[in-house]
Amino acid sequence: MLNSQTALLDVNQMGEADRLTVVAGTPGTVLMENAGGSVAQAIIKRWSARPVTIMCGPGNNGGDGFVTARHLVEAGWSVRLALLGAREGLKGEAHLHAERGFGARISAWRHFKGCRADVYRGYQGGLSCRSS
Numbered sequence: 001m002l003n004s005q006t007a008l009l010d011v012n013q014m015g016e017a018d019r020l021t022v023v024a025g026t027p028g029t030v031l032m033e034n035a036g037g038s039v040a041q042a043i044i045k046r047w048s049a050r051p052v053t054i055m056c057g058p059g060n061n062g063g064d065g066f067v068t069a070r071h072l073v074e075a076g077w078s079v080r081l082a083l084l085g086a087r088e089g090l091k092g093e094a095h096l097h098a099e100r101g102f103g104a105r106i107s108a109w110r111h112f113k114g115c116r117a118d119v120y121r122g123y124q125g126g127l128s129c130r131s132s
Contacts, residue, residue, distance in 0.1 A: 018031060018060075028060070028092065028093045029093050029096060029097070031093075032060065032063045032064055032067055032093045032094075032097055033067055033097075035064040035067065036063075036064040036065065036066065036067020036068040036069075036070070036071065036097070037067060037068075037071050039064065039065075039067075039068040040067075040068045040071030040072050040075070041071070043068070043072065044072070044075055044077075049075070049076050049077045049078075050077070050078070051077075051078040051079075051080070052072065052077060052078070052079055052080070053079075053080045053081075053082060054068060054069045054072075054079060054080070054081050054082070055081075055082045055083075055084065056081065056082065056083050056084065057083075057084050057085070058083065058084060058085035058086075058089050058090060058094065059094060060092070060093060060094055062083070062084070062090075062094055063090075063092075063093050063094030063095075063096075063097045063098070065081070066081070066094065066097040066098045066100070066106075067097050069081050070097070070100065080107070081106045081107065082106070082107050083098075083106050083107070087106060
């Protein structure tokens with residue numbers, strides 16, 4: 001039996017867990033808020049406030065990154081947000097959370113060429129998170 005406090009899920013399992021949670025009545029916006037808020041709290045707990053770059057994909061995991069960024073900004077952190085893809089391509093909860101906290105402050109990923117990203121959210125092509 002998996003410990004629900006420490007279980008690791010693969011992409012398919014997590015997608016199914018999200019789907020079942022929504023079917024059970026928890027809105028996707030709440031799931032996204034909880035996920036992004038938890039990431040922000042983990043960052044705040046581990047590091048002191050500093051400038052960070054959060055690079056988000058166009059899907060719901062990228063939406064988690066928008067929530068993370070908003071929470072960090074609210075905690076006094078300096079955040080740059082980069083989006084892989086066009087803002088016009090954001091839909092649903094990801095679009096909602098992008099607009100909620102960032103509006104015009106989201107830059108296209110290409111404008112960050114050569115920078116080191118601190119947090120990657122929502123790109124399933126093998127990117128990883130690095131910290132200093």
